Amino acid sequence: DVKVTQSSRYLVKRTGEKVFLECVQDMDHENMFWYRQDPGLGLRLIYFSYDVKMKEKGDIPEGYSVSREKKERFSLILESASTNQTSMYLCASSLENQPQHFGDGTRLSIL
């Protein structure tokens, strides 16, 4: 069965810290995505990647970067965490023109 694994379910960090969120998929999918989910705003795309070392900005990339060194792993980096980055972060992967498969999310709190 399809599996997307996010390294942490809950994470608490301090403002100014560099934060790493990890996502691994075991389905050999080309495409991987990072979203943040906030009440009333739905899912907003931060970055996506369509191949190893390839990335494209989504709708809200400011304050974030990503890394995809291997096909199965897609990392989201908060360069200097701020309180307005407190949110639920969801990773997803997909094949071309197919539905996305999601991880269970990381609930990140920045204090």
Next chain:
Amino acid sequence: AQSVAQPEDQVNVAEGNPLTVKCTYSVSGNPYLFWYVQYPNRGLQFLLKYITGDNLVKGSYGFEAEFNKSQTSFHLKKPSALVSDSALYFCAVRQYNFNKFYFGSGTKLNVKP
């Protein structure tokens, strides 16, 4: 610009009654349309998709959705709601041959016994 609208933040329905969760979209060219469900503290789970073909699409857990090109709508339906259907539902759209998905803001479905 591409967008998805879910006009209702919340839908309340009694168990055993039919349910509808509404979705309208705006996208250039032929759309790929999806419905996802999210249970508390979980990621999104795929329910069904429309790519091409029949306008009525059947998916998981007895859900179906009707694609209406003239109204640019893709409403989610179920003939008889269950309490266990209570969850957050998201509509999503992507353009053909583009990897970017656009999600609606979500509709909370409450099914009361």
